[in-house]
Amino acid sequence: MSKLHFTTLFILIFFSFEIYSQKKTLQAKSTSENITIDGKVNERIWGSAAIAADFIMFEPDNGKPISSDKKTEVKVLYDNDAIYISALLYDNEPDKIQKELTNRDVFGVSDHFSVYINGFNDGQQDFRFFVSAAGVQMDCLATEDYEDFSWDAIWDSEVTITEFGWAVEMKIPYAALRFSKANKQTWGLNFMREIKRDVQKYTWNRIDTKIGAIIPQAGILEGIENIKPPTRLFLIPYTSAYYQESDIGSDRTFKAGLDLKYGINDSFTLDAILVPDFGQTKFDNAILNLLPFEQRFEENRPFFTEGTDLFSKGSLFYSRRIGGAPSTEPTITEQEEITNYPSTVNLINAIKISGRTEKGLGIGFLNAVTEKTKATILNAANGEVRKEVIEPLTNYNMFVLDQRFNQNSSITLVNANTTRNGEFRDANVSALLFDLNTKANTYNLYGDFKYNTINTIQDYDGFKTEIGFEKTSGKYRYGFSGKYVSENYDVNDLGINFYSNYHNAYAHGSYRIVNPTKVFNTFRINEYINFEVDNTSKKLQTGAFGTEIKARTLDNDTVELLLEFSPFETFDFYEPREYGKYVFVPEKIITIFNFTSNDNNPFTIIVQPAFTKYNEKGRNTYGFYLGPKYRFNDKFSLAYAAEYTKMNNDRGWVDFDDSGVVFAERNREILQNDLIGKYSLNNKMTINLTARYYWSYSKNHDFFTLQNSGYLTPNNSYTLNKDRNFNSWNFDLSYSWWFAPGSEISILYRSYGLERTRVVEKDLSKNIKNIFNSDLTNVFSISIRYFIDYNSVKNKF
Incomplete structure (x- = not known):
């Protein structure tokens, strides 16, 4: 090749790159x-x-x-x-x-x-x-x-x-x-x-x-020059009325309050709620939870969902802690019983300030205060009634500094603090995070260090650290990471974390197409390996190899497949519910397939079968999800979802007795039905229907005692009934009208009920009958929110 041709080729390549990147x-x-x-x-x-x-x-x-x-x-x-x-x-x-x-x-x-x-x-x-x-x-x-x-x-x-x-x-x-x-x-x-x-x-x-x-x-x-933005001050007063009725009686409630949004300057905004009202937020999907961990609920309260990206840094903020369940239970004698234990704590007020400076410094501050909450206790022997504080006046505080640079990287400092009045538990967690990318966004280096201090009857502290590297561009991508979590790592006063006292190694590699082929519009396959080892016993708690495939066909149907192999004996360090104990988990294979049809069609469907096979006689889990939806026209649609899971010879903790930790071999079934309907009168007025029926049972048939080795031996002396039957019903019918920018009238009818019993009823029709014959609670409510822009008011007067 001549020098002229080489120079011409170089110039063409150079300018093609410049054109591409311009x-x-x-x-x-x-x-x-x-x-x-x-x-x-x-x-x-x-x-x-x-x-x-x-x-x-x-x-x-x-x-x-x-x-x-x-x-x-x-x-x-x-x-x-x-x-x-x-x-x-x-x-x-x-x-x-x-x-x-x-x-x-x-x-x-x-x-x-x-x-x-x-x-x-x-x-x-x-x-x-x-x-x-x-x-x-x-x-x-x-x-x-x-x-x-x-x-x-x-x-x-x-x-x-x-x-x-x-x-x-x-x-x-x-x-x-x-x-x-x-x-x-x-x-x-x-x-x-x-x-x-x-x-x-x-x-x-x-x-x-x-x-x-x-x-x-x-x-x-x-081209935007010499603008003078107006004052950012918005007031959102609201009023709401509730009528509630159940077998116990009826109740009428009227509430009024105010949300405030104020632009402190061009970058930062203050949000505050005074006399909060969350009565019309979506209901929680309660389940029969037999795991050693609490059920994690989605946040549905607007104040805690709007503009909270800064507070999600480091995963130290679980907003349902604020106004959630009390943190303690009362101490009672054999003659006493708890007659009233509030399931939630009332929120008094909350504020947040968030924004980002011209130089890329993001600052977030959130503070919330919840009220003192008491349980009522009855002494059956003498009829005396007393009250005991189960959650004192509590202050929750989040503070975040997030410095961005080079258009794609950041270093973040996070602090989460929970302070309870009196002698109750206090907690503080701090975290340093980094997320660094090359200028071309081709490689990523990330990591964190988190440290917690808990002040309670016996003070303790813990930490967690992680570092990872990824190739983030091209058809072929890969990454690997490692983490170490100390025994006393605990962020659960304002965050949520289930696992501690382990170290981990993870690696993955993937391939994807970036343009359609003769078969697929999109296609991605990912291979991964994941190992977790308990710090104290050095035993394996996770050892898995997995394959994930996700593709969209030329007809725009989506197909997904997960295959995960755990070919090693592992141990569960949480199911025994006792410090230092662990239980053997056999080798297993997990398979999940998902088909989602093109949602452009009036009729669409999601089909998802799943199967888990354990290396233990008769122990397996299979499930099936079916989600058809029909769009009758642009205004009206109905969607139904049925999810069924069957666990054969599942094993889990049930109790403690003189022999130690008691496990049961049990059969379980879970059935959930959801119906979602939508009718839009126009683009600002909608009628919505959400109904959910959930039923699950756990039937024990053999009992075991957990040995120090982590293995189970038969326990033929345990005879207590620890079976569970759980029924839940939720029904919401709502009307929403955005009658002005930021202003809404909402009318809601809600019906719900819950039944828990030790008597397992496998007849579905009888379970449905039982839940509707139980003490259903019916609520009718009307809420009006009106958005007021200070500038509009100022201009009128």
Whole structure:
């Protein structure tokens, strides 16, 4: 090859790389004209604004330019209050545009347009705003590993279906964003269009799926100058009324309170709740829990879900601790019994401050106070009644410093503190985290060190540390990590952690396609190995090899397969419920298969069989999940889910006796049925139905005594009945109307019941009859929340 040819080739390669890596830039245009958000894009000023076009496919065929009959044109205007976005989304078959009506933040079967805004252009966090072709809004705060759709901003949008496709207009107030104080703004910006019937997504600035990070691959928005954002002060007063009725009697409750959001400056926001009311939050899915650990519940209270990405750093914050179950039980004599033990502790108030500076420093502060709670105790011998404190006045505090740099890396300091009044247990946990990525987002080094101090009857402390390395780009990826957890590692006062006193080694390698083949639209296979060893006994508690496969076919059906082999004898250090004890767990094989049909079809279905085989005679577990859904039209849909699990010759702890720790061999069955219905009157008014019936039993047939070796020997003298039969019923029928931005009227009818017994009833019809003949509680409630923007009030007066 001649020098000229070599130089030419080098230049072509170099410039092709530059073209590939170049970020698109869009100029925002200033306007003094009043922009009406009606989806018609007919104001004169739009005609002179710069156009963002030439969208590129994000998935499945990454890098493919959008076709001319699907061209997309986006423009941006701004004034002192907000930025305005218009989008013309061309479609050669507008009658095929998907536009299902859903609740807010539910994507559904719809085409979507979205804008991703990073006000600091630091490649770290997006404010994302979506609108569907049905006019439904969705929004979230997004980092590379977290999308918080519980965050709800106040912004306007309208869409229209046209002869050429559909059109969008959006108004996003500066109060919904965070950016620097610079006179000339430079923001990270990207637009995304989803064509649902083709299961395709396109972005304005190309996102290369060979690279692990998405946010740093945004384009640039320039042109916003000399803006003076208004004061960010929002008041959300609410009032609610409840009527509750059961066999015990009836009760009427009226509540009123206030949520407050205040922009301390351009970067930080104060959120506070006064006289909290969580009566209309989703019910918890209670189960028959025979594990040595508490059941972990999802958080449904808006204050603890909105904008909490900073507080999730280090996994030290389990918000259900705040206002959850009391931390102690009363001490009683043989003559006494507990007649009233509150299941939850009342929250008095809570505040949080969060935000990020122009230099990438994220600061989060959360404080909550719960009230003193007492149990009632009756002395059966003399009839005396006394009360004992089971949870004192308690203060919960979270503090987070998260410094981001190089657009893709961070170092984080977290502190979680629980202080209880009086002589009750106090706890403090601190953590240092790091997440470092190469400039090209090809490799990642991460790790942490966490240290806890517990002040109780006998003080103790513990720690946990982990380090890991991963290749995060390309078709072939791999990673490995190791961790050490000390015996007294305990974060359970404000966090949740089940396992301690072990060290671990983990490694994985994966292959994926980044463009469709003749068989698959997407395909990924991952191989992993995982070993955990108890620190004290040096015995293996986990030893597994696994294969995970996930693929989407050309018909956009999804297929998943998990195969996990545990070919070693392992030991469970938690099931015995006694310090220093452990129980043998035989070798096993786990198989899980999942098929999910293309959700563009009116009828969709999820099928998931699972099977676990132990190297022990007659011991196995099999389960089956079936989830059909039918979308009658864009307004009405019904979904049903049935989940069944059968455990044959399962073994678990049941009691303590003179011989020591007692285990039982038992048969178990679990059945759960869910019915979910949705009828949307329009994009702001919805009727929702959620019903759940859960039944489970545990029938013991043989008993054993746990030996110091970890193995079981028969116990023929144990005769107590430790069988369990558990029935649970929940029913919610609700009406929601977003009658103004950020303002909602909600009407809820709720019915629920719970039955626990030692008598196992295997006849399903009798179980259903028993739960409906039990003391069902019925609640009817109305709640009104009204959003008040200080600036709107100020302008009116």
